Amino acid sequence: MTIPTPHAAAPVEVEDAKPKPTTGPSAVKGGDGRSPGKMAWLRFKRDRTGVISAYVVIFFFVIAVCAPLIAKLYGKDPYTTYGQDQEGLLNDFGFPIKPNGGISSDFWFGIEPQLGRDLFTFLLYGIRNSLFIAGVTTLLVTFLGIAIGVTAGYLGGKTDYFIGRVIDILLAFPSTLFFIAFWPVLISILVSPEESTPIWLTVTSLILVMTAFGWASIARLLRGEVLALREREFVEAAKVTGASPARIIFKELLPNLWTPILIQATLALPMFVTAEAGLAFLGVGLTAKTPDWGVMLQRGADVYQDDITFMLFPGVTMVVFVLAFNLLGDSVRDALDPKTKR
Numbered sequence: 003m004t005i006p007t008p009h010a011a012a013p014v015e016v017e018d019a020k021p022k023p024t025t026g027p028s029a030v031k032g033g034d035g036r037s038p039g040k041m042a043w044l045r046f047k048r049d050r051t052g053v054i055s056a057y058v059v060i061f062f063f064v065i066a067v068c069a070p071l072i073a074k075l076y077g078k079d080p081y082t083t084y085g086q087d088q089e090g091l092l093n094d095f096g097f098p099i100k101p102n103g104g105i106s107s108d109f110w111f112g113i114e115p116q117l118g119r120d121l122f123t124f125l126l127y128g129i130r131n132s133l134f135i136a137g138v139t140t141l142l143v144t145f146l147g148i149a150i151g152v153t154a155g156y157l158g159g160k161t162d163y164f165i166g167r168v169i170d171i172l173l174a175f176p177s178t179l180f181f182i183a184f185w186p187v188l189i190s191i192l193v194s195p196e197e198s199t200p201i202w203l204t205v206t207s208l209i210l211v212m213t214a215f216g217w218a219s220i221a222r223l224l225r226g227e228v229l230a231l232r233e234r235e236f237v238e239a240a241k242v243t244g245a246s247p248a249r250i251i252f253k254e255l256l257p258n259l260w261t262p263i264l265i266q267a268t269l270a271l272p273m274f275v276t277a278e279a280g281l282a283f284l285g286v287g288l289t290a291k292t293p294d295w296g297v298m299l300q301r302g303a304d305v306y307q308d309d310i311t312f313m314l315f316p317g318v319t320m321v322v323f324v325l326a327f328n329l330l331g332d333s334v335r336d337a338l339d340p341k342t343k344r
Contacts, residue, residue, distance in 0.1 A: 045337040052333025058326035062319075066133045069126040076110075078120040080127045080293045084109070085118015092118050103311025111315050115305045125315055127293035129323075135208055136274035142213040143274075144267050147220030152251055152259070154221070155228025162225070169218045169225075177215035178280070184211075185286040201292055208287050212274055220266045224259060231255055261338040268331035272324040279320065295320050 046052055065072070073079055085092040091104060096116040098104030103112030103121070111121035154165035188207060193199050231237060232255070240250050275295070281287040282296025283303070290297055295316050302313025 146217035151221035151224030172218040
């Protein structure tokens with residue numbers, strides 16, 4: 003009978019052969035007629051840890067998207083200084099009068115020391131802002147990593163050598179120290195000393211800097227994958243038939259790269275969440291006026307000896323989110339490529 007080999011340009015005569023399922027998203031259907039994507043989905047659904055982690059991650063993203071609505075129903079916002087505007091909330095030293103950080107029926111997570119902002123809404127908007135920054139950075143890093151890694155692996159030669167050296171430099175470069183040192187210089191150039199730094203400029207700078215230093219790892223991984231794939235028979239067959247480099251990349255190579263791309267993306271987002279929070283904790287990036295996970299941890303570090311509540315809620319929620327997303331990434335990897343499962 004006549005069947006097409008995966009990604010081949012022309013059918014090949016094969017005697018009594020059956021297509022075997024592979025782990026790649028572009029593989030042919032298995033003997034039971036199920037596609038590789040459906041088989042991966044079934045494997046993922048059987049992973050209880052992955053399913054629970056997925057629900058936790060979805061919950062956080064729903065909270066981030068619905069933060070303004072939840073705050074409106076709650077009746078408070080993260081910017082009003084309730085402790086300074088209302089009597090009986092803060093003592094003479096600026097700490098909540100009520101125990102446990104001022105937790106009450108009016109303030110579910112208590113109030114912030116000194117300023118007296120509502121912690122519940124501040125945390126909601128902090129999750130929203132942190133996930134927005136990390137999500138946009140992950141998309142940009144993934145796009146750049148795909149474009150540069152596939153280009154280097156497919157072209158090879160001097161192009162591959164040059165891109166490889168750039169990747170080595172970026173992976174060895176202390177990006178956090180560079181950002182801490184470069185941030186004041188950048189702000190002094192773009193913003194007058196008499197003016198406050200716009201939030202949009204801070205967010206844009208964070209995204210651009212983390213993107214500039216974050217694409218190298220995924221690019222190096224995809225470069226290695228492409229170097230192995232470009233010598234395969236289906237790529238050589240496409241070249242013989244006169245297929246253009248763009249067609250080979252988009253029709254032959256990329257379909258076989260979605261598994262490592264998805265795995266790297268799921269592992270990159272929590273990394274950028276912690277990186278952005280770390281920069282805010284160190285005093286660069288978002289300021290104390292803006293709700294953010296890192297800002298809350300930085301403020302909490304100043305008062306934890308007198309009131310640990312302000313650090314407790316952002317710390318616990320960040321640990322839960324990062325742990326859930328990392329477990330989700332591991333489950334996605336095992337579902338897409340069960341050979342890597344330990």
